[in-house]
Amino acid sequence: MPMSFRARKREPGASAASGDPPVQKNLARPSAEEIFKQVATNARQELDRPSVALALSGFGAGIFMGLSALGVALAIRLLGASTSAQMISRMFYPIGFIVVILGRSQLFTENTLYPIALVLAEKRQFWNTMRLWSVVLPANMFGAFAFACLAARTSGIESGTVTAVSRLGAAALAHPSAHIFWSGVVGGWLIALAAWLVSGSHSITGSVMVIWMLTFVMGLGNFAHCVASSCEIFVTLLAHQAPWTEFPRWFFPAVAGNICGGVGLVTILEYGQVMHGKVVEDVAREARRTDPAKYGS
Numbered sequence: 001m002p003m004s005f006r007a008r009k010r011e012p013g014a015s016a017a018s019g020d021p022p023v024q025k026n027l028a029r030p031s032a033e034e035i036f037k038q039v040a041t042n043a044r045q046e047l048d049r050p051s052v053a054l055a056l057s058g059f060g061a062g063i064f065m066g067l068s069a070l071g072v073a074l075a076i077r078l079l080g081a082s083t084s085a086q087m088i089s090r091m092f093y094p095i096g097f098i099v100v101i102l103g104r105s106q107l108f109t110e111n112t113l114y115p116i117a118l119v120l121a122e123k124r125q126f127w128n129t130m131r132l133w134s135v136v137l138p139a140n141m142f143g144a145f146a147f148a149c150l151a152a153r154t155s156g157i158e159s160g161t162v163t164a165v166s167r168l169g170a171a172a173l174a175h176p177s178a179h180i181f182w183s184g185v186v187g188g189w190l191i192a193l194a195a196w197l198v199s200g201s202h203s204i205t206g207s208v209m210v211i212w213m214l215t216f217v218m219g220l221g222n223f224a225h226c227v228a229s230s231c232e233i234f235v236t237l238l239a240h241q242a243p244w245t246e247f248p249r250w251f252f253p254a255v256a257g258n259i260c261g262g263v264g265l266v267t268i269l270e271y272g273q274v275m276h277g278k279v280v281e282d283v284a285r286e287a288r289r290t291d292p293a294k295y296g297s
Contacts, residue, residue: 032273035200036117042199043118046111047128051135054106058136061105062143066151066231068096072219073164093219094212096228097191101198101211108137108227108255112262113192120267137255140227148234162235169236171222172229173246177253180224184257185265187223190214192262224254 030038046054071092079085100107115129151157151165175183194214201207218225233250236242 030200035196036273038199039114039117039196040121043114043125046106047115047118047125047132051131054132054135055139057104057106058108058139059143059146061100061107061136062140062145062227062231063147064099064103064105065096065107065140065144065228066147067099068093068215068219068228069147069165069168069231069235070151070157070161071095072168073161076164077158077160087220090216090219093228094215096231097194097215098208098211101195102204102207106132106136106139107191108133108140109188109191109225109258109262110195111136112188112259113195113267116263116267137226141230144227144230145234147231148238152235152238162239165232165235166239166241167236169229169232169234170241172224172233173236173242173250175250177249180250181253181257183222184224184226184254185261186221186257187218187225187254188258188261188263189265190218190223190261191225191258192265192267224250224257226251226254226258229254 049057072089075089075092076085079088097107099105101110111132115125115132119125119129151162172180191214194211197210197214198207201210230251233242233247237244237247
């Protein structure tokens with residue numbers, strides 16, 4: 001996901017010699033309107049990508065999200081199952097999210113923020129958003145399954161670590177559908193909120209801290225995430241620790257919850273901050289100015 005870096009302009013006549021100190025970034029907090037404009041720009045860039053590129057990026061994101069399950073499982077295997085060890089292990093849960101978000105891979109829950117924010121300003125983008133979702137979510141699942149096959153069907157990861165991943169998946173499957181849905185609402189809210197805040201970040205370091213803090217809370221609370229948790233659950237299924245019929249019972253409530261959390265609790269609320277400032281009209285006007293043939297005059 002692109003992040004805006006705002007450099008402070010030199011005063012007229014200022015020297016640009018190599019001996020001058022570096023120009024410091026403008027560290028003023030961006031307004032809600034500025035973040036919304038950045039989110040809309042990000043969304044338009046993603047929606048303009050061809051389906052094949054989206055699918056390949058989504059497949060990679062699904063594999064990379066396995067790093068969250070792997071990090072937690074490694075810590076549990078090394079530290080044990082005590083309460084303190086469980087908390088420490090969740091500190092490694094953000095790894096997959098950091099890699100995916102900063103690497104700009106296509107993650108379905110991140111895309112509950114960007115395209116929907118643009119759809120609120122440009123209704124014509126609705127079907128394009130549906131295209132993106134229909135490509136990215138299956139690609140994420142194929143990537144998650146590829147990670148699970150690597151973990152459960154090869155000798156690349158030690159058996160103790162695979163067992164720990166399998167137990168994480170079994171714990172996710174143990175909940176009733178209503179709990180999975182509402183847990184997914186919280187998970188979708190946290191990920192979309194992270195995407196919103198990263199769009200207003202000034203630096204890579206700040207983005208990493210935002211992602212880490214919010215996804216650490218998600219891991220600590222064991223909130224359902226349709227991609228990250230699928231990596232764990234697929235390992236459980238491949239290890240024959242649960243029947244395959246359990247996956248759709250978990251998956252569909254988790255996806256619905258993630259969508260409701262991302263769209264309802266972040267996009268619409270953040271959109272409400274800026275709609276009275278007429279930034280939506282500004283976004284549409286900018287689209288017409290930059291590409292009049294596509295968006296109309």
